[in-house]
Amino acid sequence: MSVRQSARFAVRGVSANKLRSMLTTLGILIGVAAVIVLVAVGTGSSKSVADSISALGSNVLSVSPSQGGTGGRAGGFGGFGGFGGGTRVSTGSQTRTATLTLEDAAALTDATEAPDVLSVAPVVTASSVTATYDGATHSVSSFIGTSPSYLRNDNDSVQAGSAFSDSDFTQRRRVALLGTDVAKDLVGGTGLDAVGKTVEFDGAQWTVVGILTDKGSTGPTSLDDRVIAPLPAVQDTLSGYGSLSSISVKAASADSVDEAESEVTEILRGRHHVSSTNADFTIRSSSSILTAATSSNKTFTVLLASVAAISLLVGGIGVMNIMLVTVTERTREIGIRKATGARRGDIVGQFLIEAVLLSLFGAIAGVAVGLLGSRFTIVGVHPVVAPYSVALAFGVAVATGLVFGLYPANRAASLRPIDALRYE
Numbered sequence: 001m002s003v004r005q006s007a008r009f010a011v012r013g014v015s016a017n018k019l020r021s022m023l024t025t026l027g028i029l030i031g032v033a034a035v036i037v038l039v040a041v042g043t044g045s046s047k048s049v050a051d052s053i054s055a056l057g058s059n060v061l062s063v064s065p066s067q068g069g070t071g072g073r074a075g076g077f078g079g080f081g082g083f084g085g086g087t088r089v090s091t092g093s094q095t096r097t098a099t100l101t102l103e104d105a106a107a108l109t110d111a112t113e114a115p116d117v118l119s120v121a122p123v124v125t126a127s128s129v130t131a132t133y134d135g136a137t138h139s140v141s142s143f144i145g146t147s148p149s150y151l152r153n154d155n156d157s158v159q160a161g162s163a164f165s166d167s168d169f170t171q172r173r174r175v176a177l178l179g180t181d182v183a184k185d186l187v188g189g190t191g192l193d194a195v196g197k198t199v200e201f202d203g204a205q206w207t208v209v210g211i212l213t214d215k216g217s218t219g220p221t222s223l224d225d226r227v228i229a230p231l232p233a234v235q236d237t238l239s240g241y242g243s244l245s246s247i248s249v250k251a252a253s254a255d256s257v258d259e260a261e262s263e264v265t266e267i268l269r270g271r272h273h274v275s276s277t278n279a280d281f282t283i284r285s286s287s288s289i290l291t292a293a294t295s296s297n298k299t300f301t302v303l304l305a306s307v308a309a310i311s312l313l314v315g316g317i318g319v320m321n322i323m324l325v326t327v328t329e330r331t332r333e334i335g336i337r338k339a340t341g342a343r344r345g346d347i348v349g350q351f352l353i354e355a356v357l358l359s360l361f362g363a364i365a366g367v368a369v370g371l372l373g374s375r376f377t378i379v380g381v382h383p384v385v386a387p388y389s390v391a392l393a394f395g396v397a398v399a400t401g402l403v404f405g406l407y408p409a410n411r412a413a414s415l416r417p418i419d420a421l422r423y424e
Contacts, residue, residue, distance in 0.1 A: 007353050014357050024322045025362035027315030028397050032366025033373060034308035035393040040374040040383035042301025047384050048217070059118075059251040060153055061261055063268070065100050065243065066282045099243035100281065102231075107267050108249060114263040116256040121150035121248040124231055126238035131182055131227070132200040138185040141225035143201070145234025146248070153248040156228070161195035161210030164230055172232040174206040179224040183211050201227070204237040217380060257285055305389070312393070315362065316400035323355050323408035334412050347413040355405020356398060363397035 014021050105122040108114055126143040144150070147169055151157070164175045176199070183191025186199060194208045206229065215223035235241050251260035261283055268281055327334070334347060367390055374383040 027318040028362025029366040031312030031315040032393040033370040034311045036370025037373045038304035038308045039389035040385045043386045044381045044384040046297035059254045061249040063247040116260040118250045118252045119149040123246045125245045133186040145231035153250040157213045158210040159213045160192040169230045174233045175209045176206045176229040177210045179226040181225040316404040320404035327412040344413045348409045351409035356401045359401025
């Protein structure tokens with residue numbers, strides 16, 4: 001019997017019980033669609049994180065205090081941008097809480113000691129800040145106190161109004177730049193009308209001088225739910241006068257990041273009287289953060305794909321189960337075919353093609369459903385379909401039908417004609 005004839009018999013077998021065939025292919029459909037959608041979610045999440053980190057630029061360093069550092073802090077009231085407020089600390093070696101100060105940030109702007117550093121911005125953050133305006137309220141996700149150079153370091157811009165100035169920083173003025181999410185919730189519309197308005201943050205009045213340009217979101221987290229204001233004013237009203245949360249450092253170019261990092265390290269080690277073994281600060285670059293985030297997201301994507309692959313396995317078991325039932329139901333037919341000259345290969349081919357057809361129909365429908373499902377935002381992530389996931393899911397689905405259909409096909413071919421004809 002030719003392959004064409006076997007295929008014709010297989011099609012008749014599949015179409016003989018349409019409802020059962022449809023339910024069988026449903027398992028394959030769900031498995032294929034799940035693989036495509038979940039891999040797309042993982043890929044989309046990775047892309048979102050990568051875009052957000054890349055938006056900072058490849059030449060930005062973030063200096064943060066690390067826990068458990070030891071050593072003494074060199075004193076001094078140098079101040080940052082004309083603003084003082086540091087506390088002189090003993091230069092002796094001692095165990096202490098790791099801190100970063102405005103004097104540390106000011107030291108990093110020394111063109112002689114750090115020629116590869118373009119700009120520096122000290123950063124403090126205030127938590128659980130509630131904005132209020134004309135009866136509307138909004139819980140601010142990120143309230144940042146910093147200097148004017150932060151906008152350049154963070155690749156931020158203002159779409160309405162203007163940024164705060166060095167004068168606003170040194171004069172401790174309560175002026176703020178709102179992210180669009182905050183502005184929209186407070187004044188409605190596009191939020192641009194918030195410029196010039198007086199908004200209360202935890203009861204303190206601030207003047208809105210500008211609206212930040214949209215930055216989008218990273219997964220479910222919006223990057224536009226934020227407020228940026230002069231650091232001294234934030235310390236006066238919201239965060240208190242503790243140490244800095246971090247220091248943002250922009251290297252002169254992408255090629256000089258390593259040199260800038262070395263210069264920052266040497267300056268802070270000298271000021272804090274620490275070495276590489278007991279450093280009380282850590283320095284991260286955008287590229288290192290991107291590498292770590294990419295690695296983490298790849299693991300996450302593989303995990304999602306593995307969970308979805310279980311659905312394919314379950315679908316394959318369903319195919320084998322139905323094919324075993326089909327062999328049992330058609331035992332007399334098999335006996336008649338063998339008695340009239342059908343060879344073992346003819347029987348195996350017929351039932352194997354039936355199993356593959358069930359998987360093939362489910363795979364085609366699964367790809368369609370998966371591509372359609374990937375067009376919608378899922379848990380705040382815009383899925384990005386990975387072409388390899390479509391090909392892989394489709395190929396595995398068809399292979400699953402082949403593998404799980406092999407046993408029922410062999411079982412059918414192994415029936416003795418005489419026994420098959422006697423089967424009731």
